[in-house]
Amino acid sequence: MGKEIRPNKVEVAIIGGGIMGVCIAYYSARLGSEIVLLEKDELGAGCSGANAGLIVPGHSLPLATPGIMAKGIRWLLNPESPFYIKPRFEPELFSWLWTFRRACQAEKMFKSMAYLCELNAASKSLFEEMAAEGVNFFFEKKGLLIVCRTKANWKAAIEEAHDKEKLGVTVDILDQESILQKEPTLKPEVIGGLYFPQDAHIDCLEFVEAVAAKAKEKGVKVLTKAEVIGWQKANGRIKKVLTTRGEIEAEQFVLAAGAWSPYLIKDLDLKLLVQPAKGYSLTYRKPINSPSIPMILSETKVAVTPLAEGLRFGGTLELAGLDLKITHRRVEAIKKAIPNYLKAIDPEKLEFLMLWRGLRPCSPDGLPFIGRSQKYNNLIIACGHSMQGVSLGPITGKIVAQILAGEKPLIDLTPMAVDRYN
Numbered sequence: 001m002g003k004e005i006r007p008n009k010v011e012v013a014i015i016g017g018g019i020m021g022v023c024i025a026y027y028s029a030r031l032g033s034e035i036v037l038l039e040k041d042e043l044g045a046g047c048s049g050a051n052a053g054l055i056v057p058g059h060s061l062p063l064a065t066p067g068i069m070a071k072g073i074r075w076l077l078n079p080e081s082p083f084y085i086k087p088r089f090e091p092e093l094f095s096w097l098w099t100f101r102r103a104c105q106a107e108k109m110f111k112s113m114a115y116l117c118e119l120n121a122a123s124k125s126l127f128e129e130m131a132a133e134g135v136n137f138f139f140e141k142k143g144l145l146i147v148c149r150t151k152a153n154w155k156a157a158i159e160e161a162h163d164k165e166k167l168g169v170t171v172d173i174l175d176q177e178s179i180l181q182k183e184p185t186l187k188p189e190v191i192g193g194l195y196f197p198q199d200a201h202i203d204c205l206e207f208v209e210a211v212a213a214k215a216k217e218k219g220v221k222v223l224t225k226a227e228v229i230g231w232q233k234a235n236g237r238i239k240k241v242l243t244t245r246g247e248i249e250a251e252q253f254v255l256a257a258g259a260w261s262p263y264l265i266k267d268l269d270l271k272l273l274v275q276p277a278k279g280y281s282l283t284y285r286k287p288i289n290s291p292s293i294p295m296i297l298s299e300t301k302v303a304v305t306p307l308a309e310g311l312r313f314g315g316t317l318e319l320a321g322l323d324l325k326i327t328h329r330r331v332e333a334i335k336k337a338i339p340n341y342l343k344a345i346d347p348e349k350l351e352f353l354m355l356w357r358g359l360r361p362c363s364p365d366g367l368p369f370i371g372r373s374q375k376y377n378n379l380i381i382a383c384g385h386s387m388q389g390v391s392l393g394p395i396t397g398k399i400v401a402q403i404l405a406g407e408k409p410l411i412d413l414t415p416m417a418v419d420r421y422n
């Protein structure tokens with residue numbers, strides 16, 4: 001049971017103690033309002049735990065890209081592929097897939113990518129600012145490598161590089177010799193790749209805890225084991241949330257419950273096109289021959305993240321609903337990918353620390369939903385950050401704090417409108 005005393009009435013109640021919830025709390029605390037953060041479990045217990053922790057102002061890509069549908073159908077038949085949809089009859093899933101298919105058009109994808117690059121660049125600066133403000137977290141600025149073993153993937157990576165150059169992103173195209181020089185732990189079977197020098201990485205759970213600690217110092221009340229189980233509404237406004245630790249009245253509510261968000265607002269007759277997309281990570285004690293630059297293994301979509309004391313491999317995207325069951329074949333596929341790219345690193349021979357899974361809150365176009373609900377003016381939604389929720393945490397916190405304060409947000413929110421698919 002969380003130790004904090006529950007307030008009965010506050011100005012702002014934030015629902016969800018993942019990276020969004022804590023960053024919103026951190027930036028809103030500056031407003032001097034009375035704020036409570038409600039988390040059903042522990043902070044970072046959702047998707048903001050042992051994810052890959054990559055901050056991607058360079059490698060900002062939505063999941064919906066041209067060609068992904070054809071690839072996805074091939075992958076569906078392979079139990080070890082990076083992508084899976086659990087067959088089921090669910091109207092929400094059909095609407096999501098239908099909208100996703102439309103978002104895969106080249107022009108739409110390019111627009112989403114451009115917008116994500118802008119958001120991620122602003123967010124990276126805020127990570128720097130937070131570190132300077134005394135939020136204490138592991139933060140490495142070593143860039144990101146995209147590593148390719150096949151000609152087809154290297155060709156696609158080069159296309160991504162050219163698209164990124166058009167957006168003013170710095171990216172180095174590396175041939176085999178240059179990539180092996182850059183990261184000597186890679187195997188000679190690697191034929192080339194990209195390097196995004198501006199990308200960075202963190203340990204997300206450590207960051208969530210550090211930001212929450214600073215927010216608490218600034219007066220935010222954090223209630224863990226406080227699950228929101230209902231709402232009380234009147235005259236187009238929400239009055240109270242009902243939680244497993246009692247009722248809380250507030251002037252404004254922020255929904256930042258990640259993949260749980262659409263389920264939580266069903267009782268308010270609100271809809272959000274967000275699907276839970278499960279992914280796994282495996283963390284090992286960092287070996288002496290660990291790579292030092294984080295990387296994405298292009299063919300298998302596995303992310304490799306060197307942490308302070310650990311080495312983490314993360315991947316897979318399973319659209320299977322709100323289901324945390326572990327599919328061991330997919331976890332094994334992540335492990336099997338590693339020795340194909342890295343010299344002398346075989347997960348079977350490393351000291352195993354942890355298997356983790358999380359549900360990414362995926363929107364069809366890869367852009368989050370941020371803004372006020374049309375139906376309930378005192379409800380702000382901040383979810384659907386898909387594969388880039390770590391990277392977009394601080395900018396989301398800052399934007400939501402601006403909305404709460406009635407200020408003009410520092411970035412145009414139209415592409416992230418909450419009702420863009422209604």
Ligand SMILES: Cc1cc2nc3c(=O)[nH]c(=O)nc-3n(C[C@H](O)[C@H](O)[C@H](O)COP(=O)(O)OP(=O)(O)OC[C@H]3O[C@@H](n4cnc5c(N)ncnc54)[C@H](O)[C@@H]3O)c2cc1C
Pocket residue numbers: 015016017018019020021038039040041042043044045046047048049051052053054055226227228229256257258259260264277278279280281303314315357358359360361382383384385386387388389390391392
């Ligand atoms: C394998 C993997 C690797 C990833 N790697 C990266 C990466 O490298 N870079 C990147 O940017 N992103 C990455 N992501 C995505 C990123 O982890 C998510 O986008 C991000 O964590 C979402 O944060 P959130 O705060 O919206 O959701 P969450 O972290 O899931 O937080 C939502 C919180 O709400 C709580 N909650 C739910 N219902 C209720 C309720 N009724 N009452 C109270 N609380 C409730 C949950 O317990 C949870 O703690 C990765 C994801 C996975 C799975």
